[in-house]
Each structure stands twice: as structure tokens, then as C-alpha cells.
Amino acid sequence: MSPVLGCVADDYTGGTDVAAAFRRSGLRTVLLFGPPRAGTVVPDSDAVVVALKTRSVPAGEAVTASRAVQDWLTGQGVRRLYFKYCSTFDSTDHGNIGPVADALAEAAGARLTVVCPASPEHGRTAYQGHLFVGDRLLSDSPMRHHPLTPMTDPDLVRVLARQTPNEVALVPLQTVERGPDAVRSALEELAASGVRHAVTDAVTDDHLDTVARAAAHLPVITGAAGLARAAAALAATALGPAGGTALGPAGGTAGGPGRTSGAPDGMPVLPAGPAVVLAGSCSAATLEQVAMAREHMPAHRLTAHGDGLAEALGWLETHLAHEDRVMIYSSAPPGQRDSGAAASLEAALAAVAARAAELGAGRIVVAGGETSGAVVNALGVSGAVVGAEADRGVPWLHPTGRETRPALLLKSGNFGRPDLLVRATETP
Structure with a gap:
């Protein structure tokens, strides 16, 4: 049977x-990294998710x-496509959410698509129509300092309208709370009036369920993991019931490192070997996680100056020989970051990941x-079985195709509780 949902x-x-x-x-979900290669089976x-x-x-x-992925x-x-972007709507006035959503909708022959980054x-x-992070507007959150896509406008309609020549309109919370039929009627009215993108309010998971039901007829919908x-x-x-369980089966715990050794459902187990943390994000959540991790494991800050990569590789080789977990990070608060060095730091962390794998790391x-994109590419990972979640939306991935991969x-x-990096590196 063909997949019913693609992303x-x-x-x-x-x-x-x-x-x-x-x-x-x-x-049952397959995850692929990068454009599928010729002959990919x-x-x-x-469901099939292709991460670009x-x-x-x-x-x-x-x-x-x-x-090309579509x-x-x-x-x-x-026959149905989901375009997934960040729940903080990371983009600039030039795109890429608007241009990609336009292209996907046009190719599918869709007059209208839903835009819903909410993830309660x-x-x-x-x-x-305004995006909140916790109890703050997006523009008042740490996202306003993002080095690549600073988000200084919380009005989703206004932000998206700067990225697309097509009409953008709002389906307000009052309509969403009246249920799926009311939302579907609103979507049909907007489509008839020439609107291409319908931004939908949502403050609870029930609201997302309502939007999903109302948009079930649309060939392309867009949003974060909540609407997904x-x-x-x-x-x-x-x-x-014929749909079965996922690849591997759904479930897993959020309280520990994710091991399910001996589970009857066949969930992959975490391999042996030390754990390596590589942190490149400068988000507030990651900075808090890095600070806590530094209290529990040896840590080295990677810089873009001088022989930063050589120093990091030497430090890794020295410490991984006798430690069961280590961390190398470039994450830093505003004012302490290596200005203009994001790409070189990502490349350096990817090189560290490749060396960590050679040295026998069991978990990265x-x-x-x-940073994740750079690491996955450096390791040559093209697909993975989705395992247990260490935190909501943060699953362990077990790469396919080569047993020696960590x-x-x-x-x-922005994801994860403050102790995520500590828990993820604990001995299973």
C-alpha cells in the first residue's frame, strides 16, 4: 500500500x-535525509518524511x-503533502516559507492551503494571527536575536504577506472554536475570494484537531509538528488497525535516554560506546541545556579563531579515551558569539562528529x-528508523545501511527540558 501522507x-x-x-x-513512518537518491526504495x-x-x-x-521531493x-x-517549518516561523522577508508553500500548492493544483505553526x-x-512563545509575543522572545532568521514581527499574516504575491488571510480563534464545519466553511469562502494562504489561530491541541479535520480535503497543508x-x-x-505500528513501533519514554532493550515490539536499542554532545544552537533553551551539561561532563568550547578545529579534535581524542560522555559546543549568548562564523562552526562540529564516530561513539x-544538518551530511546518513523520544519531538534515530553508525x-x-543533554548521555 502506498503511503497516505508525505512530508x-x-x-x-x-x-x-x-x-x-x-x-x-x-x-508507520520512514525518515529520509536529503533529496532521495535514484533507486531509493x-x-x-x-508516511514518508524527507528532511531537507x-x-x-x-x-x-x-x-x-x-x-523535487514533492x-x-x-x-x-x-497524494497528500505536509510542508513542515519551525513553530517559530523562522524565515526572512525573502522566504522561504512563502515561496515554498506557493510552489507546492501550485504543483498540487490547490487553490488554498493552511498555515499553522502553532505547537501548544x-x-x-x-x-x-500573532505567534506566541510561552506567554510572550514571538518578537519579545529570544528568537528576535536569531543569527540567521531574527523574528521581530509576531503577526503571521503580515510576515507571510511579505514573502508571497498571493493573498494571505486569517481564520480567527472564534471560528476555530465553533468546530471543523465552521473552519471548513471559512476556508472555502477564503478560497473563493482568491486567498491562497489561510493562517489559522490555535492555542490548544483540540484547536489543531479542529483545523486538521477542516483541512482534510486540501492536498497540501503547512505547519509545525502540532498540526502534523x-x-x-x-x-x-x-x-x-491494518495501518499497523510505526517503523519502529510508536512509543518510547521521555524520562530517560531512550533505551528499550529487550522490548517485545522490536524497538531498536542504543549501541554501546561513549556519548558525544555537539551543540551549535544559540537559542535560550540550548544555552540552558549546555550550562547544565557542563556540570555533568567534560566540555570544550569550539571557536572559529586560530586552530579551533584542531584543538577540538585533539581534546576529543584525549577525553573520549577515558570518559563515557563529553561535550563540544559553540553555543554562546548574544555578545559572545563568533560573528559571521556560523557556517565554519557548523562545518567544524560536523568534522568532530565524523571523528567521534571513527573513535567508537555509540551516541551523538x-x-x-x-548543526544537525551538517552532522548528518558528514556522517553520510541518508535514512533512519525513528526510535524512542528522549523528549517530546526529540527521538533517537537509528541510521540505516551501516551497522557501525552511532x-x-x-x-x-528551542526543544527539550533543561536536563535533556544530561539524560541523553547517561549510561543506558
Whole structure:
């Protein structure tokens, strides 16, 4: 049976996040990194997630890559597409959310698509078209200092309107609270009036369920992992018991490092070997996690000056020989960052990851979407089985194709509890 749901994600941690949401909802899910290669064979599954690295590239490149994946997914039999971006709507006035959503909708023949970055379980809510992070407007959150995509405007309609020539309008919370029929009627009215993008308010998971039901007829919908979870739950219900469990089975714990040794459902176990944390995100959540991790394991700060990479590699080789967990990080608060060095730091952390794998690391934990993309590419990982979640939306990944690869935990910068890096590196 062909997959019922396909997803294009704009970064690697976003792909793992939405794959975990699909899997948690009961869909057998395959996760691929980068554009699928010629001859790629997808196992029997209900959903396929393709994680790209397009969030910060030029808009034209993002459109081309996303459309190629859409065509590939269509060739796999997928008839419904989810475009996944960050719950903080990371983008600039040039894109890439608007241009990619336009291209995907046009290719699918969709007059209208839904735009819903809300993810209440992660503290992302939308009210009156404004995006909140916790109890603060997006523009008052640490995202205003993001080095690549500083978010200084919380008005989603206004932000998106600067990225697309098509009409953008709001489906307000009052309509959402009246239920799926009311929202669907609103969507139909907007489509008839020429609106292409319908931004939908949502402050609870029930609101996301309502939006998912109302938009079930649309061939392309867009959002963060919250709406993805709701859409997947609908798909799993439609499939019924024959849909089976996920690849590997849904579940896992959020309280420990994620090991499920001896579980009868066949959940992959974490391999032996030391754990290495590589942190490149400068988000407030990651900075807090890095600070706590420094209290529990040897840590080295990577800088872009001088022989920073050589120093980091030497430090890694020395400490990994007698430590069961270590951390190398470039994360730093505003005012302490290596200005203009983000790309070189990501490349350096990726080189450290490759060396850690050669030295026998059993787990590599990565903090930051751009850093995760660089690490996955450096390790040559093209696909993975989605394992247990160490925190909500942060699953362990067990790369396919080569048994010697370490397990990966790819963490979006803003995700996870303060002790995530500590728990993820504890001895199973």
C-alpha cells in the first residue's frame, strides 16, 4: 500500500520532530535525509518524511529542492503533502516559507492551503494571527536575536504577506472554536475570494484537531509538528488497525535516554560506546541545556579563531579515551558569539562528529537545526528508523545501511527540558 501522507521538512531537526509526531499518532513512518537518491526504495509504510536543509538557503534553491521531493513523493503514491517549518516561523522577508508553500500548492493544483505553526505542547500558540512563545509575543522572545532568521514581527499574516504575491488571510480563534464545519466553511469562502494562504489561530491541541479535520480535503497543508500530529491522527484513524505500528513501533519514554532493550515490539536499542554532545544552537533553551551539561561532563568550547578545529579534535581524542560522555559546543549568548562564523562552526562540529564516530561513539547528540544538518551530511546518513523520544519531538534515530553508525539525537535549538543533554548521555 502506498503511503497516505508525505512530508517535506525544511531542516533535519524539523524532519525528526514531524516523523516523531507521525509515529506517535500511529503511522508507520520512514525518515529520509536529503533529496532521495535514484533507486531509493521506501519500505512498506504509511508516511514518508524527507528532511531537507532549505530553511536558510536562497528561496529559489529551497523551492527547487522542495518541488523535487514533492514529485518524488508523488511517484511513491503519496497524494497528500505536509510542508513542515519551525513553530517559530523562522524565515526572512525573502522566504522561504512563502515561496515554498506557493510552489507546492501550485504543483498540487490547490487553490488554498493552511498555515499553522502553532505547537501548544512546545509553548507555541497563535491568537489573532500573532505567534506566541510561552506567554510572550514571538518578537519579545529570544528568537528576535536569531543569527540567521531574527523574528521581530509576531503577526503571521503580515510576515507571510511579505514573502508571497498571493493573498494571505486569517481564520480567527472564534471560528476555530465553533468546530471543523465552521473552519471548513471559512476556508472555502477564503478560497473563493482568491486567498491562497489561510493562517489559522490555535492555542490548544483540540484547536489543531479542529483545523486538521477542516483541512482534510486540501492536498497540501503547512505547519509545525502540532498540526502534523493532528493530521497523522486522522490518517491513522482512516487506515484502521491494518495501518499497523510505526517503523519502529510508536512509543518510547521521555524520562530517560531512550533505551528499550529487550522490548517485545522490536524497538531498536542504543549501541554501546561513549556519548558525544555537539551543540551549535544559540537559542535560550540550548544555552540552558549546555550550562547544565557542563556540570555533568567534560566540555570544550569550539571557536572559529586560530586552530579551533584542531584543538577540538585533539581534546576529543584525549577525553573520549577515558570518559563515557563529553561535550563540544559553540553555543554562546548574544555578545559572545563568533560573528559571521556560523557556517565554519557548523562545518567544524560536523568534522568532530565524523571523528567521534571513527573513535567508537555509540551516541551523538546534536543541538541545533543547521548543526544537525551538517552532522548528518558528514556522517553520510541518508535514512533512519525513528526510535524512542528522549523528549517530546526529540527521538533517537537509528541510521540505516551501516551497522557501525552511532545513534543520533537531533534536537531543535528551542526543544527539550533543561536536563535533556544530561539524560541523553547517561549510561543506558
